[in-house]
Each structure stands twice: as C-alpha cells, then as structure tokens.
Amino acid sequence: MERFSYHRPSGLDEAVRAVGPHGKFIAGGTNLVDLMKYDVERPNRLVDVARIPGLDRIEPLPDGGLRIGALVSNSALAYDERVQRDYPLLSRAILSGASPQLRNAATTGGNLLQRTRCYYFYDAGTPCNKREPGTGCPARTGRNRIHAILGTSEHCIATHPSDMCVALAALEAVVRVSGPGGERAIPMAEFHRLPGDRPEIDTTLAPDEIVTAVDLPAPRFPRHFTYLKLRDRLSYAFALVSVAVGLEMEGETVRDARIALGGVAHKPWRVPAAEALLRGRTAGKEAFGEAAAALLQGARGFGDNDFKIELARRAINRALAQAAAGKPQSVADKRIA
Template sequence: MNRFSYLRATSIDEAVREAAADPTARFIAGGTNLIDLMKYNVERPTRLIDITRLPLDRIEESDGGGLRIGALVTNDEAAYDPRIHDRYPLLSSAILAGASPQLRNSATTGGNLLQRTRCYYFYDPGTPCNKREPGTGCPATTGRNRIHAILGTSEHCIATHPSDMAVALAALEAVVHIAGPDGERTIALSDFHRLPGDHPEIDTILQHGEIITAVELPSTDFSRNYTYLKLRDRLSYAFALVSVAVALRMEGETIAEARLALGGVAHKPWRDPEAEAMLRGQSAAEGLFASVAACILKDAKGYEDNAFKIDLAKRAIIRALFQAASGTPQSQTDKRIQ
C-alpha cells in the first residue's frame, strides 16, 4: 500500500473541492472495496477524503412520493428500513442477497454503486489489464473467464459489475443524485454505469471531484409481484454468476407494467426495453417468458469458460418471471429456488 494523506471532510462542498484539487484523491466511507484495492496496489490514491461525517446518512420521503436514500446509508440500514422493506421489497431482497452481514453493516449506498468490476486479472497487478492500465490488453478474453460478461463486452474488457443492489435499483428506475465542482445533477441509475467500449478504465459517468449524495426511488408500486433471483457457486458470500431482478404490476392475470434487470452478465446492470415491452398487456406463460429471455440474450457472446451463462441466464429469466408473476419472490433466507 502506498503512502497517502488523509482529510475528514466536514461538508459536501469541502469534500468536492478537495477531491477536485487532487487527480488521485479518493472518497472513502465504508471502504469495503477501496481498501482491498489499495492493499493489492490496484488503487494508489495520494489522498483519502473521509466523508463519513457528511449529512448523507438518512432515508427520507421525496417530494414525488418516493424515497431518497442518502449515500452514507449502510446496506443493512437500507435493507431493514420498514419503508424500503414494505414499499420496495425488491431492493431489500437484492441487498440481503449480497456480501455478508458484517460487510453490509459497513458498506454504503454510494460505495455499493462505485464498486470496481470483478476480474482476476484486474486484481492482480502482475498481469496486464486494460481496466487497470489502458492499452496493456485483456487476458481474460483467452484466459480464465468463468465469471465474466456475456453481454455488452468489447475486445478491451469482459469484466462484470458485482453489485446486487444496483441491479434492483436499475429495475426500479432509481435516480442518482450527484454533487460536483459544477453544481448538482441527477442521472438515471441505468445510465450511471458504462459499458467498456474503448475505455474500460472508466466505470461510471462520474467526473473527477463529483460525489454521490443520494439515490432516489420513484413512487411506483411493485411491492407484490417482484423477485430477486441470484445464481452463484455457493449460497452465501458469493458474487452472482447470473442474477435477475423483476418488478411487475399485474392487473388480474395481465402484466400491465414490467421491469427487468440482469446482474453478473455485463459491465453494468443490464436492461432491455424491447424485452420489457414484450411483457406488457400479456398473460404469464412459459412461451412468452422464453421469448423475452431470447430477446434479452440475442447478442450474448460466451467465451471458453463462461458460455454456460447464456443458457443459465435464459432459465433464470424464465424462473424469475414466473416467481414475480405469481407473487412468490425468491427467499434470501431459504435460498432454494422456488
């Protein structure tokens, strides 16, 4: 780990100003990802700006009837907040599917969104990696790639985003609130993370010096017909091979509105508006769900070790849609697939 200076910010303005002044400065809150990266010498900030004392640790009602979750609200606080549990159970379920209780007690809402993508080569400074050192290559394309992406990849990177929370937030069409040197702005969660393209080293749309202040959930009601299905190598403390967040609004037997996002398959939570449109106005049926899965995965590309993900994702989408349509969400306590 390299030497660095430390500052505890007392205001959002101070945090933004100090970060903007140092190109290698990083914000730190729970530190559950950043500290690991520093230990591996993947991240080498010369300055850490501690934001844990900023007034961003509350969950509040928003003007539009939704909820505003402060960037410093911990994952456990969000998962067990009665308002989130009752009104946005998809988010609560996704959070509880991730990490461990110890990590969820420290990890924050903002930090969860800013996790770096998971890849063996990215975490090993002894190997080339376009994400860590642009232009050095992507050995994952021909190496060990079982956990890697099948959608939205490029020749420069096939890593996946690891967050469970972000997948549910994408399906719920959450909005990210950002403060920076040029003022405040908002952006849809689905647009917050980038695909790798020619610049896999850039994970999000954040500019240097900008900070996440909150995530806002809209007032839509998906409190009954939802599910978060996570398939992984073991039943706890493992990243998703494939995950599916589904939120439906049913009118009798008809799907009136549908949201669907995948995790573990791309550089960001993956949504397909065309596939979602196929569900609207239709009755739940295996043939329909199979067509939706085929639409989502039509451009999927497998590599030597991860081609199995394509069929796994297809079956997971169909199962998750059945769970949501029938109002029998996947339990995060009893992880056997319903």
C-alpha cells in the same frame, strides 16, 4: 500500498475541493481498501466523507418516493420499514449480497461505485486494460468463468458485481451527485457504462463529483417481484447471473414489467424492448421465453463462461414465473423456489 494523505472534511463543498485529480473519496472502504492493499488503486489522498452530516438519512420525496443518502449503510437500507414495505425488490437484492458484517459497513454510495471482481484486474502482476489501459485483456482467452456475456468489447469482458444496483436499475432509480459545477441527477440506466475502448472508466461520474443520494420513484411492484441470484455457493458469493423483476399484474395479464440482469455485463443489464414484449400478455412460458430471448440477444461466451447464456435464459424464465405468481425468491432459504 502507496503512501497517501488523509483528509476529513466537514461538508460536501470541502470534500469536493479536497479530493484533487488523484484522490479518492472513502466511507465504508469495503472495496477501496482491498484495492489499495492489492496495489490496484493508488490514490495520493483519501477524503473521508463518512461523517458529513445529512447523507445518512432516508427521507420521503414529494412524489411518494424515497431519497436514500449516500452514507446510508446497506443494512440500514435493507431493513428500513419503508423499503421493505414499498421496495421489497431492493431489500431482497441487498440481503442477497455480501455478509452481514460487510453490509453494516458498506454504504449506498460505495455500492454504486464498487469495482469488478475480475481475477486479472485484482492481480497487479498481470495485464489488464481496466487497471492499466493498453496492456490487454487476458480474460478473453484465459479464465473467464465469471465474466460478461453481454455488452463486452475487445478491451474488457469484466462484470459489475453489485446486487443492489441491479434492483435500482429495475426500479429506475436516479443517482444524485455533487461537484464543482453544482448538483445533477443521473438516471440509473446512464450511471454505469459499458467498457467500449475505455474500460478503465466505470461510470459517468466525473472524478471530482461525489454521490450524495439515490432517489427512488413512487412505490411500484410491492407484490409481484423477485430477486433471483445464482452463484457458486449459497453463502457469501458474487452472482454468476442475477435477475431483478418487477411486474404489474391484472389477473394473469402483465400490465407492465421491469427486468434487470446482474453478473452478465459491465453494468446492470436492461433492455426496455424485452419488457415491452410482456405488456398485455398472459403470464406464461411463451411470453417469458420471448422476453428472455430479447434480453439475451447478442450474448456471447468466451469459453469458460459459455454456460452463462443458458443459465441466464433459465434464470429469467424462473424469475418471471416467481414474480407473476407473487412468490419471490427467499433470502433466508437460498435454494431456488
């Protein structure tokens, strides 16, 4: 671990001024500290934002939605009564990730910014375009069982690891950030980016901007939803494939749909055209199969992860069936319903 200075600001403006071009904001530290220990991240300054007042609240919005402060812990968010009642998809997704100890420390803002769990990214002794641009992507021809099948580039096939972000994508949340230029709002669909030729850049956040909150729109999908997570073991593990689904149903007819995939791309994966295929259709295998095909159009494996394409297709169909029936995947019993 490299030497670094430590600063604890009293407010947002001070935090933004203090971070500098090579500094990092830290709150729970559940990802950043690991990366520093592995010599992957080498900030010259840590700016501790964990005690900035006002960012640890969940507050109602005028339109009926909720504003989630960036310092709200994953546990507090998942177990909040309003979230469990109005946004159960988000609660289930958070409870599907990490361990209770990590959820108690991890924050909403930090979850948005966590980095890939690619083997090569974490191993400072191997090349990695995400860690050191221009050195190559050995995952393309190496061990790539957990890697992306959608939105990849010749420079990177890493995946985004968050469960919470997949649900936020399906719910069409908005990320609020603050920086020297003031405040701005970034739709969840635009917050994370695909690797392209700059895989070292994970988000559209500027280096001197800080996440302050996440806004949830007015409640949707309180009954017909599911978060289905497929992983190597039922205990703490990252998703091979996950599916967040929210449906508006009228009898057996799908009136509206939102679907987001995790574990398959550099960002939570949404295809609005696939959702449109479900509108006005009878919930069933035919419609679900067409939506799955549209979501996975262009999917490509790299050897070890070829199985993910079929796994994702089946997961999408199963998740849509669960949501349509109003029988979401259980968090307590992780066996597939």
